[in-house]
Amino acid sequence: MEFPKGEIGKRIRYLRRFQGLTSEELARLAGVSQSMISQIERGLVSPSLETLWKLSHSLKVPIFSFFETEETNAVSITRAGEAKVVKRVRPTVSYELLSPSNGKQMSFFKMTVEPGQDLDTPFVFHGGEECGMILSGCLRVELEGECHTLCQGDSIYFDSSQPHRFFNEGDEDAVAIWTMTSSF
Structure with missing residues (x-):
C-alpha cells in the first residue's frame, strides 16, 4: 500500500481553508515553508511524521484526522478487517x-x-x-x-x-x- 499523500494533502487544504488560514499563515504556524505547504496540499510530497505533528498542532486537530473522511454519526462501529x-x-x-x-x-x-x-x-x-x-x-x-x-x-x-x-x-x-x- 502506498502512502496516501494526495488524500492527506486534500484534507490539510480543507482544514486550512475551513479555519480561514492562508497557506502562508499555516506555514508560519507550523514552522515550515509556504512551498512545503503547497507541495503537501497538492500531493507532490509525503510529509514527515514531524511535519504532520506540526500541522496537526497548528490546525488544532488530532494527527489521525488527516487520514479520515468526515464522520458525523454518534455511533461508529468498525468491523474486523474493515479498519x-x-x-x-x-x-x-x-x-x-x-x-x-x-x-x-x-x-x-x-x-x-x-x-x-x-x-x-x-x-x-x-x-x-x-x-x-x-x-x-x-x-x-x-x-x-x-x-x-x-x-x-x-x-x-x-x-x-x-x-x-x-x-x-x-x-x-x-x-x-x-x-x-x-x-x-
Missing part, C-alpha cells in the same frame, strides 16, 4: 484506525511496530493524553529521558505533552492497542 490502515508514517510502524477521530476528542487504534530501532526518530509531543496496552511483543517507550520496556499485557499512560518516542528492539512485531486524547 483503515495507515502505513509509512514511520517505515516500521502501521496504524489501524479503530474509531473515527475527526472532530472527536479521542483516537483509538491498533499499532504494529516492526523490529528495528531507528535512532533518528524524533521525539514528538502534543496536547492531550495517551495510554496503551501491549498485545504481543515488547515496546520500548522513551519519555523525557526515561526508558520503559513494555511487554505483552503491560500498559502505560502518560501526558502527551512530554517528549516521547518508541522502538521495538525485539525479534517479533510489537502489537498494541492505543488511545490518544486531544487538548484541542
Whole structure:
C-alpha cells in the first residue's frame, strides 16, 4: 500500500481553508515553508511524521484526522478487517484506525511496530493524553529521558505533552492497542 499523500494533502487544504488560514499563515504556524505547504496540499510530497505533528498542532486537530473522511454519526462501529490502515508514517510502524477521530476528542487504534530501532526518530509531543496496552511483543517507550520496556499485557499512560518516542528492539512485531486524547 502506498502512502496516501494526495488524500492527506486534500484534507490539510480543507482544514486550512475551513479555519480561514492562508497557506502562508499555516506555514508560519507550523514552522515550515509556504512551498512545503503547497507541495503537501497538492500531493507532490509525503510529509514527515514531524511535519504532520506540526500541522496537526497548528490546525488544532488530532494527527489521525488527516487520514479520515468526515464522520458525523454518534455511533461508529468498525468491523474486523474493515479498519483503515495507515502505513509509512514511520517505515516500521502501521496504524489501524479503530474509531473515527475527526472532530472527536479521542483516537483509538491498533499499532504494529516492526523490529528495528531507528535512532533518528524524533521525539514528538502534543496536547492531550495517551495510554496503551501491549498485545504481543515488547515496546520500548522513551519519555523525557526515561526508558520503559513494555511487554505483552503491560500498559502505560502518560501526558502527551512530554517528549516521547518508541522502538521495538525485539525479534517479533510489537502489537498494541492505543488511545490518544486531544487538548484541542
